[in-house]
Amino acid sequence: MVSFTVNGKAVSSDADRTTPLLWIVRDHLGLTGTKYGCGAGLCGACTVHVDGTAVRACQTQLSEIEGKKVTTIEGLSPDSSHPLQKAWIAEQVPQCGYCQSGQIMKAAELIAAKPKPTRSEIIEHMDGNICRCGTYHRIIAAVERASREG
Amino acid sequence: MTVHDTQISRRAVLAGLGGLTFCAAIGADGLQLIAEAQGATMANAQITPWVRIAPDGTVTIFSAGAEMGQGSMTGLPIIVAEEMDADWSKVRIEMAPADKSVYGYTFANNQRMMQIVGSRATQLYFNDLRMSGAQVRKVLIANAAQKWSVDAATLKTEPGFVVNPANGARLSYGEIAAFGTIPDTLPTVDAKELKARKDFRLIGQAQPRRDIPGKVNGTAQYAMDVKLPGMVYATVLHAPVQGAEPESWNDDAVKKMPGVVATLKLPAGVGIVATHFEQAMAAREALKVTWGKSKVDGFDSEKVLDVDYVRVAADPNASATVLEKKGDTADAFAKAAKTYKAEFRNDYAYHAQMEPLNAVVRIDGDKVELWEGTQAPDESRSAVAKALGVPEAQVTVNQCYMGGGFGRRSLGDYASECALMAKAVGKPVKLIWTREDDLAHGRFRPQSLQTLEAAVDGSGKVVGWKHSVVGDGSILLHTGIKIPYYDVPNQYIERRGVAHGVQVFFWRGVGHISNIFAIESMVDRMAADAGVDPIEFRLTRMAATPKLRNVLETVAQMSDWKAPRPEGRALGVSISERSNSLGAGVVEISLDKASGKIRVHKVWLAGDGGIIVQPDAARANVESGIIYGLSGVLHERVTLKDGMVEQSNFNDYTVMRMSDLPEEMHVKFVDVATRPTGLGELGTPFIGAAIANAFFKLTGKRLVHLPFTPERVLATLKA
Numbered sequence: 084m085v086s087f088t089v090n091g092k093a094v095s096s097d098a099d100r101t102t103p104l105l106w107i108v109r110d111h112l113g114l115t116g117t118k119y120g121c122g123a124g125l126c127g128a129c130t131v132h133v134d135g136t137a138v139r140a141c142q143t144q145l146s147e148i149e150g151k152k153v154t155t156i157e158g159l160s161p162d163s164s165h166p167l168q169k170a171w172i173a174e175q176v177p178q179c180g181y182c183q184s185g186q187i188m189k190a191a192e193l194i195a196a197k198p199k200p201t202r203s204e205i206i207e208h209m210d211g212n213i214c215r216c217g218t219y220h221r222i223i224a225a226v227e228r229a230s231r232e233g
Numbered sequence: 234m235t236v237h238d239t240q241i242s243r244r245a246v247l248a249g250l251g252g253l254t255f256c257a258a259i260g261a262d263g264l265q266l267i268a269e270a271q272g273a274t275m276a277n278a279q280i281t282p283w284v285r286i287a288p289d290g291t292v293t294i295f296s297a298g299a300e301m302g303q304g305s306m307t308g309l310p311i312i313v314a315e316e317m318d319a320d321w322s323k324v325r326i327e328m329a330p331a332d333k334s335v336y337g338y339t340f341a342n343n344q345r346m347m348q349i350v351g352s353r354a355t356q357l358y359f360n361d362l363r364m365s366g367a368q369v370r371k372v373l374i375a376n377a378a379q380k381w382s383v384d385a386a387t388l389k390t391e392p393g394f395v396v397n398p399a400n401g402a403r404l405s406y407g408e409i410a411a412f413g414t415i416p417d418t419l420p421t422v423d424a425k426e427l428k429a430r431k432d433f434r435l436i437g438q439a440q441p442r443r444d445i446p447g448k449v450n451g452t453a454q455y456a457m458d459v460k461l462p463g464m465v466y467a468t469v470l471h472a473p474v475q476g477a478e479p480e481s482w483n484d485d486a487v488k489k490m491p492g493v494v495a496t497l498k499l500p501a502g503v504g505i506v507a508t509h510f511e512q513a514m515a516a517r518e519a520l521k522v523t524w525g526k527s528k529v530d531g532f533d534s535e536k537v538l539d540v541d542y543v544r545v546a547a548d549p550n551a552s553a554t555v556l557e558k559k560g561d562t563a564d565a566f567a568k569a570a571k572t573y574k575a576e577f578r579n580d581y582a583y584h585a586q587m588e589p590l591n592a593v594v595r596i597d598g599d600k601v602e603l604w605e606g607t608q609a610p611d612e613s614r615s616a617v618a619k620a621l622g623v624p625e626a627q628v629t630v631n632q633c634y635m636g637g638g639f640g641r642r643s644l645g646d647y648a649s650e651c652a653l654m655a656k657a658v659g660k661p662v663k664l665i666w667t668r669e670d671d672l673a674h675g676r677f678r679p680q681s682l683q684t685l686e687a688a689v690d691g692s693g694k695v696v697g698w699k700h701s702v703v704g705d706g707s708i709l710l711h712t713g714i715k716i717p718y719y720d721v722p723n724q725y726i727e728r729r730g731v732a733h734g735v736q737v738f739f740w741r742g743v744g745h746i747s748n749i750f751a752i753e754s755m756v757d758r759m760a761a762d763a764g765v766d767p768i769e770f771r772l773t774r775m776a777a778t779p780k781l782r783n784v785l786e787t788v789a790q791m792s793d794w795k796a797p798r799p800e801g802r803a804l805g806v807s808i809s810e811r812s813n814s815l816g817a818g819v820v821e822i823s824l825d826k827a828s829g830k831i832r833v834h835k836v837w838l839a840g841d842g843g844i845i846v847q848p849d850a851a852r853a854n855v856e857s858g859i860i861y862g863l864s865g866v867l868h869e870r871v872t873l874k875d876g877m878v879e880q881s882n883f884n885d886y887t888v889m890r891m892s893d894l895p896e897e898m899h900v901k902f903v904d905v906a907t908r909p910t911g912l913g914e915l916g917t918p919f920i921g922a923a924i925a926n927a928f929f930k931l932t933g934k935r936l937v938h939l940p941f942t943p944e945r946v947l948a949t950l951k952a
Contacts, residue, residue: 099491099511106511110466115458116451118636120587121668122514125883128587156451163450171449175441175849178302178857180448181587181636187449210892213883215587215637216302217860219891220898221853 087148089114090158098145105129105140108155116156116184120213127212130185131155137192156184159191167191170229178216186212190226199230275413280372281365282335283313290393290407292319295329297336297347298354299608300444301586301638302857303913304850305354307443309362311846312355315435316366316428317373319406320393326443331610331630348609348643350739351812352854352913355846359909363427371420376413377404392434430844430906439849444634456633457665459593459604464661465494466510467654470517471502471666471674474876476527476734479503483521490516495658501674504654506662514667527876528734534680534873537733538578542682542703545729546576553701553727557715560723562688565697569688572697573759576684577751579939581677581871582740583880585888588636589671592651595661596621601628601652606635608643616645617652639861640739641676672886673878676738677871679706683751688723693763694774695721695756702748703729706737713745713918716752718808718815720776735873741861745811745918750866750939753807753922757929767806767926768794780841781808783903784817787839791899792819802834805927809838809919812911816840818859818919820895822927826950829943831924833863835897840915843907851912855900858916864889866921870940 086095089112096107105122108114108131120128122141129140132154133147159165163172167187170176177183186209193200193208200208205226214222276288285293294313298305310326313319329336329347337345338357370390377395378385381402389396394403430437447453472478482503484496492512497504503522507513545551566572593604594617601623607613610630618625635642651664666674681704688697698721704710711728740746760770768789771777777785788794788806798804801823809816821835836859845851868887872879880886900916925936934949 098509102509102511106509109458110460110510113460114451115454115460118455118587119457119589119665121883123668123882123884126587159450163446168449172441172445175445175853177445177448178304178853179587179635179637180302180444180453181455183448184451206891206894210890213587213888213890215585215639215861215888217857217864217889218853219860219894220856222891223894 085145085149087151087153089153090155096145100144100146102145103141104131104143104145104148104153107145108140108153114155114157118181118184120182120185126182127189128182128185130188130212132188132192135192135195137189156188159187165191166229166233167194167225170225170232173228174221174225176218176221176225178218182212182214186214186222190222194226194230200226202227273415273417275376275415276410278415280369280415281419283362283365284317284369286406286410288407288411290320290323290405292324292406293327294319294324295336296326297329297338297358299349299610299632299635299638301349301606301608301635301642303352303354303854304442304847305349307440308355308847308850309358311435311440312359312362313366315433316363317369318390318392318434321435321440323393328632331614331632333611337611347611350608350640350643352911352915353812355909356812356911364422367422367427368419371422372415373406373409373413375420376409380404380412436844436846437848440847442850453634455588455636456593456604456606457588457591457636459633459663461593461595461661464593464663465506465508465658466513467504467506467651467662467664468510468513468517468667469499469502469504469650469664469670470520470522471670472524472527473673474524474527474529475674475736476529477524480523480525482523483519487516487519490519495654497654497657499650499653504650506654506658510665517667529873529876532733532735532873532876534581538580538680538682541731545703545731546682546684546701551729553729555725555727556711557724557726562697562699562723562725565723566686566688568690569697570691571689573687573689573755573762574685575755575758575937576682577747577754577937578682579680579747579750581680581735581873582865582869583672583675583677583871583886584637584639584641584740585672585869585886586635586637586639586641589666589668590641590647591663591665592648593661593663594648594651594655596652596655599623599627602631603628603648603652604631604633605648606633606642607645607648608635608638608640609645612643613645613648616649620649620652621656639741640743643739644676668883669881672880672882674736675871675878676736678740678743678746679704679709679737681710681747683747685751685755687755687759689759689774693765694776695759696723697721698724700726700752701729703731705731705733705735709737709739709743711748712743713748713810718778718781718810719771720778741858742811742914742917745914746862746865746921747939749807749810749918750921750925753919754925754935754937757805757922757926758935761929771808780815781817784815784839784841787901787903788817788819788837791839791901792837794819801931803927803930805923805925805930807919807922807926809840809915811914811918814840814842814910814912814915816915816919818923820920820923820927822924822931824928824931824946829946829950831867831928831941831946833895833924836895837899838916838919839901839903840912841903841905842912842915843905843909845902846909848902851902852900854913855916856898858914859898859920860889860894862917862920863893863895865917866924866940867893868940868942870942
């Protein structure tokens with residue numbers, strides 16, 4: 084049995100300890116905003132926070148999150164009010180949308196640590212997250228907007 | 234303008250949709266309503282198949298715009314709302330049922346289809362949806378006229394209201410729905426009665442996409458996210474060589490693994506069903522399968538392209554399908570002042586949509602339900618019905634958002650696999666392909682070899698044009714091969730088909746990618762040789778049509794085409810064309826000569842897409858196409874060796890990331906009043922030639938093989 088918190092709620096799981104956190108949050112806990120993209124830590128679609136750090140849920144085993152705080156896109160804000168979520172809507176960023184939970188969670192890590200990132204810092208930070216619809220320039224615009232408007 | 238459906242009775246159209254009662258008909262002009270007691274009640278009923286109005290004023294508009302990020306789920310209802318003069322804030326959107334006889338667009342031979350492919354949703358639905366909206370407006374007006382005992386012709390509409398200008402009386406659409414009736418035969422609408430462009434209130438204004446809020450908080454539902462009571466999870470191990478069937482596998486060992494519910498032989502692989510997905514994945518890893526023989530055994534894509542295709546191209550007796558024949562090319566080439574010949578190649582490419590293929594199927598008695606994000610709900614419905622051996626009428630498709638489509642999600646192949654497994658285990662099944670299967674069992678944009686020849690007369694005009702493409706994939710090879718935007722009098726264009734058994738399919742722009750790369754590289758070669766500016770050459774020596782001239786001149790202005798660039802930078806131009814849209818694009822590049830890496834700094838595209846329904850979404854589509862094009866041209870390459878795909882995931886099938894993003898992208902639509910045309914792929918086909926032409930300006934060398942990987946660039950520089 085592994086105990087941890089997800090979006091502020093205490094949970095425990097008796098799944099196999101090697102189960103990727105991705106399937107724990109998606110299938111066992113029903114938090115499907117976190118997406119399966121590659122299963123190999125290559126695309127970033129499954130990005131969640133563990134104790135505030137962005138990690139790839141597909142590369143994180145259940146055993147590694149004992150006692151930790153997991154935040155998924157559903158827990159970023161209760162009502163889509165996080166500055167990034169507002170900026171994502173204002174800039175009409177998502178197209179297919181499938182990678183965007185991961186993009187937002189990765190960007191949230193950045194602006195928490197560095198509220199006013201430069202364009203090149205944004206690019207460096209976000210380079211591991213693939214968007215196949217090519218919304219990259221709108222992602223940059225939205226991160227800049229969020230850092231401007233707070 | 235073609236106007237459809239005016240005479241089809243509403244009863245006939247809606248028959249079988251259920252929950253509706255119908256009545257006898259109306260006057261010939263369609264404006265006279267029957268007595269209320271006999272009419273179909275309007276409240277919450279489908280006035281046309283596309284529109285329902287509730288007494289509280291909520292207007293429900295059905296959308297056939299399968300949403301894969303292009304925004305047509307929102308854009309198509311805007312067209313209906315425009316003509317019916319709905320208050321957009323009161324419109325809610327529902328996905329249309331997978332019934333192509335009602336919700337299909339009219340295609341060739343009066344067939345109806347629902348496939349959202351080729352970026353044609355707006356183009357193909359535009360007229361039908363305008364008509365439908367106008368019919369709803371007429372029904373609303375007729376009801377108000379009857380209520381007020383006035384002539385319908387004296388009434389007008391404002392968003393959400395019918396108004397009587399004579400006395401200022403107003404009835405909201407909700408109020409009308411509460412008492413109104415719907416005639417059995419809908420009023421006819423003449424094309425002349427549709428709104429003038431100057432009167433558009435919604436079309437041409439940027440409306441926020443309705444799918445976006447759910448895509449920033451994790452609530453948007455993809456098929457991947459569907460969970461049903463008692464549902465189990467499945468995955469498939471597909472044959473490592475496409476076309477091979479599983480013969481036997483370590484079934485006993487795999488079935489003993491934790492959570493495994495069943496294994497199943499599928500046409501193209503071994504299916505595994507388990508309680509949890511991670512258990513199905515573990516069992517998939519443990520599978521040891523003996524595969525049967527396949528036509529693809531031993532296939533070597535590089536060798537086939539470089540040896541076999543070259544031989545076919547050179548063989549005067551090879552069988553060919555003629556795609557275009559104009560004038561007398563033999564004569565034009567015989568009399569030419571100068572002739573040119575060049576070859577171009579491109580590799581297989583994979584869709585790499587972010588959401589791996591998946592579906593959910595529940596079978597309950599004779600009722601089959603499918604949840605899928607599909608570009609073609611009608612195709613999925615029939616594929617599932619066929620796989621299960623049941624009539625299509627028993628299959629309901631629940632359309633979900635698609636995590637990318639790009640052509641791949643229009644076959645129903647994985648939905649059929651899911652249905653077979655749901656039938657085998659008697660429980661709802663969610664099937665998820667792994668990324669590795671999604672790639673190795675992909676359906677690729679085909680590789681091809683292009684041979685082009687051109688003849689120039691004494692005045693410098695291009696008067697002869699020959700283009701031959703060799704490859705496997707029929708139409709996939711030759712979309713975009715014709716050049717109707719240039720007036721070259723003598724043309725001969727052909728395809729020489731070969732067949733390998735490697736799965737090939739539509740891909741964003743598909744044949745346009747390789748064909749426009751070849752065509753526009755060839756044009757640039759002639760322009761350089763003649764010492765004429767490449768845009769000028771297209772206008773005068775290639776006799777560009779007025780439509781092309783417009784976008785070429787626009788992009789020249791946007792990019793300040795003739796202005797000098799910084800040292801180490803160069804511009805290249807290419808036309809773009811797809812789904813009746815035409816464009817011209819310019820890129821500014823630099824090159825790292827040590828690594829062979831091309832960097833694209835700026836991109837400009839001028840597009841003619843007709844009337845732009847949703848300007849911001851249209852721009853987003855073109856921007857997306859540009860990035861997809863850049864990714865394809867600079868990175869993407871599927872190779873097969875010994876019959877097997879050599880790439881496995883995003884580590885070795887690399888796609889564009891943020892660090893490759895051009896610093897600037899400028900997209901502009903020229904202002905025209907013609908019917909909308911497809912924009913989702915217009916950004917993609919020009920990138921190859923534009924980059925190759927800029928590369929020539931920088932280096933004096935020609936890139937002739939897509940993609941332009943650093944290794945190929947270095948080899949080109951050395952050659």
